[in-house]
Amino acid sequence: MTHSSPAIFLDRDGTLIAEKHYLHRPEEVEIFPEVPGALLRLMAAGYRLVVITNQSGVGRGYFTMADVDRVHAQMIKELRIQGVVLDAIYSAPEAPDQPSRGRKPSPQFFWDARESLGLDLAHSYMIGDKRVDLEAGWNAGLAGSLLVRTGYGAALEKAEAEGLAPAIVVDNLAEAADWILSRPQVKAP
Numbered sequence: 113m114t115h116s117s118p119a120i121f122l123d124r125d126g127t128l129i130a131e132k133h134y135l136h137r138p139e140e141v142e143i144f145p146e147v148p149g150a151l152l153r154l155m156a157a158g159y160r161l162v163v164i165t166n167q168s169g170v171g172r173g174y175f176t177m178a179d180v181d182r183v184h185a186q187m188i189k190e191l192r193i194q195g196v197v198l199d200a201i202y203s204a205p206e207a208p209d210q211p212s213r214g215r216k217p218s219p220q221f222f223w224d225a226r227e228s229l230g231l232d233l234a235h236s237y238m239i240g241d242k243r244v245d246l247e248a249g250w251n252a253g254l255a256g257s258l259l260v261r262t263g264y265g266a267a268l269e270k271a272e273a274e275g276l277a278p279a280i281v282v283d284n285l286a287e288a289a290d291w292i293l294s295r296p297q298v299k300a301p
């Protein structure tokens with residue numbers, strides 16, 4: 113397979129939807145208002161959209177993968193109404209102390225997505241609100257990682273102002289899209 117499509121890798125909680133403590137009910141899904149428009153612009157520029165989420169609530173026994181799937185079905189449905197199509201969602205259900213193949217900051221799901229979707233990781237970006245999101249993007253060899261100030265992002269920026277380089281720090285997903293779309297583009301064939 114050729115690896116020719118750039119992608120935007122997206123954290124879920126605090127990045128696409130409002131951070132709610134161990135969210136596991138579909139009715140609690142609250143997509144940030146700026147998100148659909150930002151994702152549409154990235155799609156129009158040729159980026160595939162891949163969500164990579166740590167869901168340790170499963171490993172901790174707070175909820176099940178079936179709950180995670182229902183939350184994702186709701187998120188997919190609401191985004192689709194706005195015209196946004198997610199190419200894939202990867203979830204790591206393990207708690208931090210459990211062995212995990214893909215839990216961020218592992219780059220494994222990024223590599224899985226590269227193989228299944230034919231992605232060009234060197235021209236792809238990660239957007240998230242936690243340090244593990246940034247590190248996962250760096251570990252995967254992406255062009256860059258962006259920290260949004262939504263979710264836990266603002267607190268992280270305050271706590272680690274000097275430790276976040278080389279992340280790009282932006283207010284939210286709309287500003288992340290602005291920054292990425294201002295970079296030289298690689299057109300998908």
Ligand SMILES: [Mg+2]
Nearest residue numbers: 123125126241
């Ligand atoms: Mg998050």
